[in-house]
Amino acid sequence: MQPTPSTTPSAREPADPRRWWLLTLVAIAELMIILDIYIVNIALPSAQSALEIPDASRHWVVTAYAITFGGLLLLGGRVGDYWGRKRTFTLSLVGFGVASALGGAAWSPELLFAARALQGVFAALMAPAILSLLFVTFTDPRERAKAFGVWGAVAGTGSAIGLLLGGVFTEYASWRWTLLVNVPVAVALAVAAWWIVRESRTDGETRYDIPGALTSTLGVTALVYGFTRAESDGWGAPVTLALLAAGVALIVAFVAIERRSANPLLPLRVLTDRNRAGSFAANALFAGAIFSYGVFLVYYLQGSRGYSAIESGLAILPLTLAAIAFVSIGARLLPRVGPRPLTVGGFAIGAVGLGWLALIGEDTSYMAVVFPGLVLLGIAAGLVWPVLSNTALVGVQPRDAGAASGMVSVAQQLGGALTVAFLNTLAASIAEGRVERDGDAALAAGLIDGYAATFAVGGGLMLLGAVVSLLTITRRLPASEQDAELPDPELPAVNEEPAVAGARAA
Structure with missing residues (x-):
């Protein structure tokens, strides 16, 4: 029997009246995922001491999360498409909360590692579901630009917020609260999601x-x-x-x-669109560049300049404020000027920001170097993150929303992991070379030279991202769903659950 011809949600029914409440939910959920990458880094020394984790094994607190999160993203996107995006989102919140509780209560290194791995599993279900829900719920191009703007602000500023909260919990409470704080948040979001989020899934053939x-x-x-x-x-x-x-x-x-x-699992038609492929590549480059600041600026502020965890978190807040301000500007400009000017301009601004940070030294003034560099990076994050993610999903047929959303997250994870690994090696080799040349007394200067080099490389990645955006992303995107990629009548539709739709109508 031939499936019902597919139509986009906007063509079938009016906009979801609760869509702005949904945006609030998924923004908080996205923040929780981003926070867990950074907030635990601040608490790691305290957790290592409390649980007597050997130096050779401490990396598993971070690695266990990264491996399961990155490895399961594509499958997580398809689970949302087939099983239901609302169900997947709600289950992932509950699972993430349970995993966080296990980690916060861990009495051994092994249990902490396992809890972090379990967090990664549920984050891999949650992240694609978040983007898919935004895509299928916000069907008006202008509203979708605003929604992805909010998502981008969270993605771009979560690192700074995580560093600050990690410092607060570690200094004034316990490292365990960097994990336990997720529990009430996840439970509250899951309850709210069950009532607010409208179910959607791919009908027809759904074999994995x-x-x-x-x-x-x-x-x-x-x-x-x-x-x-x-x-x-x-x-x-x-x-x-x-x-x-x-x-x-x-x-x-x-x-x-x-x-x-x-x-x-990943229909190759998702990758063949020029805008989408360019957005995936640019996402990987931007993630790599922005991660270079998130890791090495903290090393510089705390290790070289003697900032406390809270002081370093406060020092990075200008990036957060600038990103929030420019997200709204980018959202208003996207329907008018298209994605290319915003992404190329954002990458160029980010390159200047990282180049400015590369001027750091042993006695550098915060206001002269670090502050302006962070503001420029915040402007770049506010313009680039939401525009790239929106562009990656424009024209995607609703049945492929989860697969495309998973690819956005995979690009970011691989770009960040590869870049941080390479830059760690680069920074260490520069510091070692300085010590070999000038003796042990030059170690502090060598470390700063290494951090400066990572910022310079990050600036180069930003310039490469600008070139990729210029060559692959078109100047304008479809002004409406009717101009976007049309569904294939031979392929399955994306339908709401009748009970949920009826409840909403009532």
């Missing part, structure tokens, strides 16, 4: 692509873990090379499987 799921999950996991091992063991270490080679081979196998699969 098991070979594709296995190869993509194992491939991305091997790449993320390989980048992580490169930080500690070096790029030439056998284990690093083996993991990276296995990851590449599995991704190649995944692409081959998807080309022949009747029901692929």
Whole structure:
């Protein structure tokens, strides 16, 4: 029996009256995911001391989360498409809260590592569901630009908020609260989501692509873990090379499987659109560049300048404020000027900001170097993050919303993991070279030289992102859903659950 022809949600029914409440929910959920990447980093020394975690194993507090999160994103996107985005979002919130409670109550290193891995699993379900819900709920282009603007503000400023909250909890409460704080938030969001969020899913053929799921999950996991091992063991270490080679081979196998699969995990049509492919590539470059500030500026402020955790969090707040201010500007300009000017301009501003941060020294004035660099980075984050994510989903057929959303997150995770691993190696080699040349007394200066070099490389990535955006992203996007990619009548529709739709109508 042939499936019902697909139509976009906007063509079938009026806008969801609760869409702005939904935006509030998913923005808080996105913030929770971003916070958990950074807030635990601040608490790591205290957790290591309390649980007596060996130095050789402490990286697993971060690595366990990164591996499961990055490795399961594509599968998580498809679960939302098939099982229901509301159900997936709600379940992921509950699971994330449970995992956070386990981590906060951990009495051994092994339990903390397992809880962090479990957090990553549910974050991999949650992140694509968030973007998919925004895509299928906000069907008006202008409203969608505003919604992705809010999402982008959270994505771009979550690191600064996480560093500040991590410092507050660590200094005035306990490292355990960096995890336990998620529990009441996740429970409250899950309850609210059950009443506010409208269900949507892909109907028709919904069998999972098991070979594709296995190869993509194992491939991305091997790449993320390989980048992580490169930080500690070096790029030439056998284990690093083996993991990276296995990851590449599995991704190649995944692409081959998807080309022949009747029901692929990641339909290759998602990647063939020029705007979408360019957005994925630019997302990876921007994530790598912005992560360089998030890691190495904290090292500089706390390690070289003696800032406390709270002081460093407060020092980074100008980025947050600038991003929030420019998100609204970008949202208003996107329907008028299109994505290319905003992304190219945002990348260029970000390059200047990171170049400015590369001027740091042992006695650098915060107001002269760090502050203006952070403001420029905040402007870039406010313009680039929401525009790229919106562009990556424009024209996607609703049945592929989860797959495309998963790819946005995969691009960001791989870009960030690869760049941070490479820049860690670069910074360490520069510091070691300075010590070899000038003696142990030059270690402090060598570390700062290494941090400055990472900012310079991040600026180069920003310039490369500007070039990619200029060459691949078109000047204008479709002004309406009717101008976007039309659904194929031979493929399944995306429908609301009748009970949910009826309840809303009532």
